[in-house]
Amino acid sequence: MKKNINLTLKVWRQAGNRDKGRLEIYSVKNISTDMSFLEMLDVLNEELTQAGKEPIAFDHDCREGICGMCGAVVNGRPHGPERGTTLCQLHMRHFSDGDELVIEPWRSRAFPVIKDLVVDRGSLDQIIIAGGYISVNTGSAPEANSVPVPQDAADRAMDAAACIGCGACVAACPNGSAMLFTAAKVSHLALLPQGKPEAARRAMRMVEKMDQLGFGNCSNITECQIECPKEISISNIGRLNREFFKAYLVSEEQ
Amino acid sequence: MELDAKIPSGPLPEKWDRHRFELKLVNPINKRKFDIIVVGTGLAGGSASATLAELGYNVKSFCIQDSPRRAHSIAAQGGINAAKNYTNEGDSIRRLFYDTVKGGDFRSREANVYRLAQISNAIIDQCVAQGVPFAREYGGLLANRSFGGAQVSRTFYARGQTGQQLLLGAYSAMMRQVAAGRVAIFPRRDMLDLVLINGRARGIVVRNLITGEIETHSAHAVVLATGGYTNVYFLSTNAMSSNVTAAFRCYKRGAFFANPCFTQIHPTCIPVHGTHQSKLTLMSESLRNDGRVWVPVKAGDKRRPEEIPETERDYYLERRYPTFGNLVPRDVASRAAKAQCDAGKGVGDTGLAVFLDFKDAIRRDGRAAIEKKYGNLFQMYEKITGEDPYQTPMMIYPAAHYAMGGLWVDYNLMSTVEGLFVLGEANFSDHGANRLGASALMQGLADGYFVIPYTIGGYLASTPLEAVSETHPAFQDAVRSSQKRIDTLLSVNGRRTVDDFHRELGRIMWDHCGMSRNNKGLEKARELIRALRSEFWKNVKVPGQNETFNQSLERAGRVADFMEFAELIVLDALARQESCGAHFNEAYQTPDNEALRDDKNFCHVAAWEYSGQDREPAFHKELLVFENVALAQRSYK
Numbered sequence: 001m002k003k004n005i006n007l008t009l010k011v012w013r014q015a016g017n018r019d020k021g022r023l024e025i026y027s028v029k030n031i032s033t034d035m036s037f038l039e040m041l042d043v044l045n046e047e048l049t050q051a052g053k054e055p056i057a058f059d060h061d062c063r064e065g066i067c068g069m070c071g072a073v074v075n076g077r078p079h080g081p082e083r084g085t086t087l088c089q090l091h092m093r094h095f096s097d098g099d100e101l102v103i104e105p106w107r108s109r110a111f112p113v114i115k116d117l118v119v120d121r122g123s124l125d126q127i128i129i130a131g132g133y134i135s136v137n138t139g140s141a142p143e144a145n146s147v148p149v150p151q152d153a154a155d156r157a158m159d160a161a162a163c164i165g166c167g168a169c170v171a172a173c174p175n176g177s178a179m180l181f182t183a184a185k186v187s188h189l190a191l192l193p194q195g196k197p198e199a200a201r202r203a204m205r206m207v208e209k210m211d212q213l214g215f216g217n218c219s220n221i222t223e224c225q226i227e228c229p230k231e232i233s234i235s236n237i238g239r240l241n242r243e244f245f246k247a248y249l250v251s252e253e254q
Numbered sequence: 255m256e257l258d259a260k261i262p263s264g265p266l267p268e269k270w271d272r273h274r275f276e277l278k279l280v281n282p283i284n285k286r287k288f289d290i291i292v293v294g295t296g297l298a299g300g301s302a303s304a305t306l307a308e309l310g311y312n313v314k315s316f317c318i319q320d321s322p323r324r325a326h327s328i329a330a331q332g333g334i335n336a337a338k339n340y341t342n343e344g345d346s347i348r349r350l351f352y353d354t355v356k357g358g359d360f361r362s363r364e365a366n367v368y369r370l371a372q373i374s375n376a377i378i379d380q381c382v383a384q385g386v387p388f389a390r391e392y393g394g395l396l397a398n399r400s401f402g403g404a405q406v407s408r409t410f411y412a413r414g415q416t417g418q419q420l421l422l423g424a425y426s427a428m429m430r431q432v433a434a435g436r437v438a439i440f441p442r443r444d445m446l447d448l449v450l451i452n453g454r455a456r457g458i459v460v461r462n463l464i465t466g467e468i469e470t471h472s473a474h475a476v477v478l479a480t481g482g483y484t485n486v487y488f489l490s491t492n493a494m495s496s497n498v499t500a501a502f503r504c505y506k507r508g509a510f511f512a513n514p515c516f517t518q519i520h521p522t523c524i525p526v527h528g529t530h531q532s533k534l535t536l537m538s539e540s541l542r543n544d545g546r547v548w549v550p551v552k553a554g555d556k557r558r559p560e561e562i563p564e565t566e567r568d569y570y571l572e573r574r575y576p577t578f579g580n581l582v583p584r585d586v587a588s589r590a591a592k593a594q595c596d597a598g599k600g601v602g603d604t605g606l607a608v609f610l611d612f613k614d615a616i617r618r619d620g621r622a623a624i625e626k627k628y629g630n631l632f633q634m635y636e637k638i639t640g641e642d643p644y645q646t647p648m649m650i651y652p653a654a655h656y657a658m659g660g661l662w663v664d665y666n667l668m669s670t671v672e673g674l675f676v677l678g679e680a681n682f683s684d685h686g687a688n689r690l691g692a693s694a695l696m697q698g699l700a701d702g703y704f705v706i707p708y709t710i711g712g713y714l715a716s717t718p719l720e721a722v723s724e725t726h727p728a729f730q731d732a733v734r735s736s737q738k739r740i741d742t743l744l745s746v747n748g749r750r751t752v753d754d755f756h757r758e759l760g761r762i763m764w765d766h767c768g769m770s771r772n773n774k775g776l777e778k779a780r781e782l783i784r785a786l787r788s789e790f791w792k793n794v795k796v797p798g799q800n801e802t803f804n805q806s807l808e809r810a811g812r813v814a815d816f817m818e819f820a821e822l823i824v825l826d827a828l829a830r831q832e833s834c835g836a837h838f839n840e841a842y843q844t845p846d847n848e849a850l851r852d853d854k855n856f857c858h859v860a861a862w863e864y865s866g867q868d869r870e871p872a873f874h875k876e877l878l879v880f881e882n883v884a885l886a887q888r889s890y891k
Contacts, residue, residue, distance in 0.1 A: 155387075
């Protein structure tokens with residue numbers, strides 16, 4: 001196995017939200033295939049800094065695939081070519097010597113570019129603020145085992161709760177919809193007995209907020225599911241639709 | 255000066271109850287008159303923000319990341335301890351208390367740890383009510399598993415993502431309060447200074463990471479929940495933005511720093527692969543239940559593991575610790591791995607790794623059984639290293655992981671600066687010289703959900719606090735000094751990058767103040783750190799300007815503080831002439847090479863007071879009194 005590779009990168013550079021932005025070409029040499037994608041960008045940034053140029057801005061934090069901070073579109077695919085993988089967990093052994101990589105930020109009306117590959121995902125917080133919680137004040141909780149939760153329901157809730165809020169689903173969707181993100185939270189809470197009392201209100205409010213924020217509609221293209229680094233299923237979108245219609249038709253919350 | 259921890263009188267189990275009764279209350283309708291700043295949105299900061307807002311206070315919440323949901327608590331894998339005794343194994347508040355005190359090698363405060371154990375059960379109740387999807391048994395009740403340092407199953411978990419789920423619980427509770435208008439969130443802010451007025455913490459200075467604007471925020475009290483500092487080692491399991499700056503700025507404003515040399519090095523991490531590595535990834539220590547740790551008998555043996563016959567392998571943990579074998583505690587396992595690598599027996603390209611072999615377990619239990627237990631961890635390992643641990647042994651090596659040390663706090667979690675409270679990993683209080691697995695999550699949430707809401711009320715109700723505004727000269731002074739520092743960093747325009755300096759600092763700390771320390775090495779580290787720090791301010795290269803999104807500048811400020819803080823760690827390590835828990839000074843060991851405490855001279859918390867630039871900090875101690883447990887020597891033979 002060849003341990004080091006050379007690559008050509010076309011990276012989106014944009015000084016700020018008002019700047020038009022453009023792709024710039026860089027070549028990186030002698031990249032160890034044991035490196036992560038972000039470490040490869042670190043190498044380029046060290047070179048740019050040494051050369052007196054501005055390094056490429058990109059978001060990242062835990063670098064172990066759980067915080068949801070990182071993400072870029074690599075050759076048209078959010079978080080790159082590997083399934084179920086965040087950009088920080090994508091390793092260079094999945095690329096070949098001489099490859100050309102186009103690296104762009106998430107593209108969505110609801111995610112304005114801050115700089116280069118960094119976007120503002122505050123709109124995802126806004127969706128949660130609209131109702132992505134169970135209303136329970138600290139101190140008022142009943143004893144933990146007083147409400148049994150069937151193992152299967154807990155498992156399916158956990159599948160949905162694994163969402164890291166990275167926004168790849170939005171970036172992948174031709175409509176720029178946040179349905180998978182919203183559905184994951186609605187499902188996580190609707191599947192648990194603790195989440196039932198507010199289920200109708202939650203579904204209505206979160207969907208309404210999503211529309212207000214400029215996210216598109218879901219037309220079952222299913223790209224979101226393919227690109228989700230936590231492989232969250234679109235069956236959650238089905239559950240969100242059921243929760244929403246149930247709420248819309250029979251709930252007092254209109 | 256001897257520090258007063260303000261521990262309530264009375265028998266241990268009654269202290270917290272009595273104290274809550276004695277604390278003054280803020281009338282519910284008066285709570286809205288108080289503003290509280292909370293810095294950090296991890297388990298401690300997030301839970302504190304949510305709970306204080308529920309009580310009616312006005313909370314301003316700050317974090318570095320783009321969203322409060324991303325704090326590094328999210329990366330905790332294993333679980334959270336509580337004394338529920340659902341497994342009927344004889345667990346109790348007292349047992350959880352005892353295990354934690356003993357695990358910390360008798361260097362934590364009895365009253366705090368007991369309170370932590372008392373609160374642990376309410377945390378589980380709260381998290382379940384929020385919708386945290388904990389693992390369940392078929393009957394629908396909560397499942398438990400075992401962790402190191404305990405003989406009972408008391409750990410609650412949500413797959414390998416317990417930290418994520420608990421954090422999202424705290425985050426959602428906090429977002430509910432944003433909707434209610436009681437919490438204002440300020441993401442992408444870096445805390446640069448603490449502002450004191452009349453000797454009390456009354457506000458902070460932050461840098462807006464998008465615009466570069468230096469902002470001021472005032473309040474009646476400041477709560478710091480900014481996590482740990484093990485990124486001082488450059489390579490650690492911490493997130494890239496984890497740093498000491500907020501805590502260190504408070505130290506410079508008068509908050510004492512306690513036990514900074516207590517840094518936990520976790521034994522089972524994926525080894526360093528090369529010079530460009532940016533961080534290290536933890537593999538849950540549960541793997542040591544079935545994996546056998548070994549190195550080649552012969553130094554410099556570079557054969558593939560499959561080619562090394564059984565007779566030429568040294569299962570050194572099983573050999574040295576026949577009773578505990580591969581399941582010795584973290585500090586012991588880490589030191590043993592280092593000793594093998596130092597002797598030239600390390601494996602892999604760098605020689606800084608040992609094997610963790612599942613061959614015997616797979617042969618014994620079958621591949622399916624191992625897959626069920628550890629499937630996701632094996633997959634993660636394969637993703638990072640490109641090697642299949644079902645076929646070939648894993649390679650592991652210790653990595654810096656957690657800071658037991660932190661800002662000194664009293665029983666109320668208040669620092670030596672009045673009105674500055676410190677929660678979670680950022681304080682020093684509960685883990686002594688070594689933290690047990692699944693206890694960090696417990697402490698962060700205990701501090702935020704169930705301690706600070708009462709103790710901050712006691713402070714606000716009993717302290718006369720005049721109105722202050724951000725036009726006060728103290729704010730303007732702090733802004734000026736923050737701005738000056740930034741200007742200096744940008745103006746040096748030297749030849750070495752920030753990361754280059756950070757990497758060298760990490761190397762010094764790892765080599766001389768890591769798993770194993772000696773006085774000569776520590777003295778040398780001090781000189782090296784001073785030289786590097788002086789070079790930093792002459793030769794660092796920080797591109798760009800302040801008035802933009804500038805990640806190099808962010809890192810430069812943090813590394814500049816690590817350069818000073820590293821020396822404090824070394825100083826603390828030199829002052830503690832004993833070995834205890836994670837602090838192992840080679841001069842103090844038993845004939846079996848175990849940590850040898852000196853309870854006569856060092857049964858205390860070391861708390862350091864800043865005395866000015868380039869001056870030796872002043873040493874203070876809090877004597878640790880053990881009335882409920884007997885001090886004992888740990889042995890794992």
